[in-house]
Amino acid sequence: MPHLWASIAEEVGAPSNICVDAALALRHAFGQYGIRSELQPVDLNIRNQEGGEEVFRTSEQAWSADGTVFHGHCLLVLPDSQRMVDATVEQFAQIAALEQGPLIGRTAAANQEIGPGELMPPHSQLLVRRGDLLLRYTVLDEPLASLLHDDQPYVSRHVAEHRRAGINLASLMLLALRDPKAIGRARQAPYPRLRALLRVVADAGHQVDAARDFRFRLPDTTGQGQWLRLDVIPLPPTTPAAYPRY
Numbered sequence: 001m002p003h004l005w006a007s008i009a010e011e012v013g014a015p016s017n018i019c020v021d022a023a024l025a026l027r028h029a030f031g032q033y034g035i036r037s038e039l040q041p042v043d044l045n046i047r048n049q050e051g052g053e054e055v056f057r058t059s060e061q062a063w064s065a066d067g068t069v070f071h072g073h074c075l076l077v078l079p080d081s082q083r084m085v086d087a088t089v090e091q092f093a094q095i096a097a098l099e100q101g102p103l104i105g106r107t108a109a110a111n112q113e114i115g116p117g118e119l120m121p122p123h124s125q126l127l128v129r130r131g132d133l134l135l136r137y138t139v140l141d142e143p144l145a146s147l148l149h150d151d152q153p154y155v156s157r158h159v160a161e162h163r164r165a166g167i168n169l170a171s172l173m174l175l176a177l178r179d180p181k182a183i184g185r186a187r188q189a190p191y192p193r194l195r196a197l198l199r200v201v202a203d204a205g206h207q208v209d210a211a212r213d214f215r216f217r218l219p220d221t222t223g224q225g226q227w228l229r230l231d232v233i234p235l236p237p238t239t240p241a242a243y244p245r246y
Helices: 002-008 019-032 153-177 192-200
Strands: 038-047 053-056 073-078 083-086 103-106 125-130 133-139 205-208 214-218 226-228
Touching: 002 019, 002 153, 019 038, 019 073, 019 083, 019 153, 103 125, 153 192, 153 214
Parallel strands: none
Antiparallel strands: 038 053, 038 073, 038 133, 073 083, 083 103, 125 133, 205 214, 214 226
């Protein structure tokens, strides 16, 4: 999902180089499959083979005076699968030069014990090797949620865009997952909502409407079918709800 997002971010209506926008869009995309994810703010230290270091500190994280720019960096953590995603790691020039795309790592590799379903605790560190670089993430004390409150100007102004971008991204990913080469493995994923969506849209037609939203054509009583966005497709009543759950 993060690699797909990086390749088509502009098409689904999301900035491709701002960590908060990327994480929020991906949060909604994973959430459509019933996968929980949370944003965590971090400091990032990058060390090369020669011992040179570059540090990107977000400890003094804050929004700009006009509330439009977040000075800091964040990860998207998927606690139930013990994964983390740095979708905009290539905003840093020395990492972008490696041309490996978004970074995905295991939170279980952090220097503090982290169980399934748990976020990385404050001050925990996660070391990730990328090419000839060593990346050290340090989790901050304050959860990013405190900076993403509903009345924060940028967040409140773009909440609908982040959700829409995430739904479109999840729709595109679903097309890839229902490919004959991938669907067998996708059906074994431990996410009941994803499996339910795959059953419903297994062979459904799809299109991009005038608003540039992806829709699937599902049968109805008229025989003409109806074009539905992913988030409104009817699923069995026992299907878990999408995330985030407010």
